[in-house]
Amino acid sequence: MSILINKNTKVLVQGITGRDGSFHTGKMVDYGTNIVAGVSPGKAGQSVHNVPVFNTVADAVAATGADTSVIFIPAPYAADAILEAAEGGIKLVVCISEGVPTLDMVKATAYLKKKGVQLIGANCPGLITPGESMIGILPVDIFKKGNVGLISRSGTLTYLMVSLLSQYDLGQSTCVGIGGDPVAGLYFQELLQLYQDDPQTEAIVLIGEIGGDAEERAAQYIKKHVTKPVVAFIAGQTAPAGKRMGHAGAIISSGSGTAAEKIAAFEAVGVPVARLPIDIPLLIKKALNK
Amino acid sequence: MKIHEYQARQLFREYGIPVPDDILCYTVEEVEAAAKKMNRMTVVKAQVLVGGRGKAGGVKLARTTEDAVSAAKQILGMDIKGCTVEKVLVADAVDIKKEYYVGLTIDRNTKSVLFMASAEGGVEIEEVAKVNPDAIHKIPIDPDLGMTDFMARKIAFKLFSDIAQVKQAADIFKKLYRIFMDTDASIVEINPLVVTNNDALSAIDGKMNFDDNALYRQAEIEKLNEPTxxxxxxxxxxxxxxxxxxxxxxxxxxxxxxxxxxxxxxxxxxxxxxxxxxxxxxxxxxxxxxxxxxxxxxxxxxxxxxxxxxxxxxxxxxxxxxxxxxxxxxxxxxxxxxxxxxxxxxxxxxxxxxxxxxxxxxxxxxxxxxxxxxxx
CATH class of the missing domain: 3.40.50.261 (Succinyl-CoA synthetase domains)
Structure with missing residues (x-):
């Protein structure tokens, strides 16, 4: 078991003929991800890495039965691609595109909710169930199959954390990069619930950032609904207030969303917070009595 | 991206939100001319892109032209949280009966535009949020419906009881929502929105931030950028x-x-x-x-x-x-x-x-x- 994706997940790539789309399609195919189709308007009949290309998501779904889509489309058109996926019958959309306008995401997430479609991202590195399926841009070599679930708002920081976990022989069930934008798809609460219900996952790593109150909400959720051990890390402990640290979400405004508040919220519900990245595998080992 | 108060006031005016008259000035001489022209009580306000300028002494009431000149001398060139004041707004100082707070922002949790309104205006809203969170009404706006007439009225009734004021407020709320959506804003605030001695509503301070990711389709807004x-x-x-x-x-x-x-x-x-x-x-x-x-x-x-x-x-x-x-x-x-x-x-x-x-x-x-x- 795992969450969200496994070896049977049938993946469609939106923007497959673009530079990033075709490059990462190759990487995903190499990893063994079951890529069944690509979409690029006007390019039906072509193929990329032996994956057939269709004009529309609806055509691709009808022909291949794709259930999950990954989006490599420039930011101004990414929200439209999300809508097309949901309308075309896709059940899980993973949007890699960076820089999507927030109001576009407000409209897209409202539509997805109505359709009962799940979204990861935008502005995220994707997700992986090691040994089965990788959807996105994750560097696959660092992952190892195992029992730790990981949720993160950051990309490269996730890679650092995963490589540390793997070094300590702590493999992963599924790792999900949820992205750093103010309005995004699945977030800490939904994923915590999925990990809680997944028999393969024994412990959960949550990597948060300054800005917003998602971590505080996650802490409250853990207190009520999560019995598996959770350990956390918060990036931006030393970031100055009022500055946007790259991620649109990572901004401290007027004394809320600080690392100190988030750390306090987690510790209050018994979730240990690592001060250094290297502490994460050690805390997980302790939680699992390994 | 942030813009100055004077720019936000101008946008409000373009959308028909009542804002007192004002004149932007770069020098003491310009302030003197502006105060003379206005010929009534004014308020001289530092135009900087940081909060807390009132506490820092960057906003002064001026009964006479002489007052305005002396305020301008103090404020122009002053440092507020690392920003040098290069310009001031000389604005009509309306008589205030009561102050309110109205704002729109993005709510990560409900993934929608959130309308916020409070009868405790004029102070830092973050303070109100801490001390008395129930004093701020928070209403997520359905993106498909937008700001409907009934919703604007419903919010207005939370702040006002006089029906004439409710109607005025509802009209302002709808316009404010339109500004937010039209400009890809991330924050729009009127603080305070006031009731004047004539029982009219007036926006006497405004704040707007914009979504940097959307600037590519907001050429007019991007022109307003004055980076430090x-x-x-x-x-x-x-x-x-x-x-x-x-x-x-x-x-x-x-x-x-x-x-x-x-x-x-x-x-x-x-x-x-x-x-x-x-x-x-x-x-x-x-x-x-x-x-x-x-x-x-x-x-x-x-x-x-x-x-x-x-x-x-x-x-x-x-x-x-x-x-x-x-x-x-x-x-x-x-x-x-x-x-x-x-x-x-x-x-x-x-x-x-x-x-x-x-x-x-x-x-x-x-x-x-x-x-x-x-x-x-």
Whole structure:
């Protein structure tokens, strides 16, 4: 078991003929991800890495039965691609595109909710169930199959954390990069619930950032609904207030969303917070009595 | 992106929200002429892009032209949280019966535009939120419906009982929502929205921030941008694909990814050091970016050591190494460098670095400790 994706997940790539789309399609195919189709308007009949290309998501779904889509489309058109996926019958959309306008995401997430479609991202590195399926841009070599679930708002920081976990022989069930934008798809609460219900996952790593109150909400959720051990890390402990640290979400405004508040919220519900990245595998080992 | 109060007031006017008359002035002479022209009680307000200007003495009431001149003399050139006041707004000081707060922002939790309204206006709304959170009404707006007439009225009835004022307020709320949507705003606030002695509603202060991701389709809004000196450097960095924020320390950081860049700063602080900047070189392998990044770090005279932390994903470590070697050949770098590379093509990258006899370290903790020891 795992969450969200496994070896049977049938993946469609939106923007497959673009530079990033075709490059990462190759990487995903190499990893063994079951890529069944690509979409690029006007390019039906072509193929990329032996994956057939269709004009529309609806055509691709009808022909291949794709259930999950990954989006490599420039930011101004990414929200439209999300809508097309949901309308075309896709059940899980993973949007890699960076820089999507927030109001576009407000409209897209409202539509997805109505359709009962799940979204990861935008502005995220994707997700992986090691040994089965990788959807996105994750560097696959660092992952190892195992029992730790990981949720993160950051990309490269996730890679650092995963490589540390793997070094300590702590493999992963599924790792999900949820992205750093103010309005995004699945977030800490939904994923915590999925990990809680997944028999393969024994412990959960949550990597948060300054800005917003998602971590505080996650802490409250853990207190009520999560019995598996959770350990956390918060990036931006030393970031100055009022500055946007790259991620649109990572901004401290007027004394809320600080690392100190988030750390306090987690510790209050018994979730240990690592001060250094290297502490994460050690805390997980302790939680699992390994 | 932020804009000044005078710019927000102008936008409000364009949408038909009542705003008192005002004149923007750059000199004491202009203030004198403006006060004479207005010929009534005015308020002289510093135009800076930081909050708390009232507390800092940047807003003064002026009964006469002489008052306005003396206020302008004090305010023009004054420093408010690192921003020098270069212009002031001379505005009609309306008589105030009562003050309210109205604002719109993005709510991450409900994934919608959130309308906020409070009868406790005129003060910092963050304070109200802390002390008396129930005093702020928060209403998520359905993106499909937008701000309907009934919803605008419903919110207005929470603040006003007089039906004439309810109608005025509802009209203002609908216009405010339209401004937010039309301009891709991230924050729109009227604080305070006041009831004057004539029982009319008036927006006497305004604040607007915009979504940087949407500026490509907001040419008119982008024209309003007046970046500070530090922001100009940040904008130049952005043009070369870098996200740069200057800080006070002496360890220059070059990292890929925002989260990792923040964690790198945290680790440096943890071991007692002080980062000179946040610098995210983003997720591409263009060696030119590394050269630009080195140039940027070298332009900060406080930087005593450079620490490079790369975890390759999309970014390939050998490309970073090539860019670094080129940068070092081109630039006269006299300060020490600590390099940590891992992830995609790390071995190839390390080979290139080692061939140039540059020091590398294995872990982030080790990199931070080494950088700190080199500062001292």
């Amino acid at each position: 000196e530090d922001e100009k450097k940040e904008i130049a960095a952005k043009a070369s694909g870098l996200t740069y924020i200057r800080l006070d320390g002496n360890i220059g950081c070059m990292v890929n990814g925002a989260g990792l860049a923040m964690a790198t700063m945290d680790v440096i602080k943890h071991f007692g050091g002080s980062p000179a900047n946040f610098l995210d070189i983003g997720g591409s392998s263009n060696p030119q970016k590394v050269i630009d990044a080195m140039n940027l770090l070298m332009s900060d005279k406080n930087v005593k050591v450079i620490m490079i932390n790369i975890f390759g994903g999309i970014t390939r470590c050998d490309d970073v190494a090539k860019g670094l070697v080129t940068a070092l050949d081109q630039l006269n770098v006299k300060i020490p460098i600590v390099i940590r590379l891992s992830g995609t093509n790390a071995e190839e990258g390390l080979k290139i670095i080692k061939a140039k006899n540059l020091p590398t370290v294995n872990s982030l903790s080790e990199a931070a400790q080494k950088a700190i020891s080199l500062v001292n």
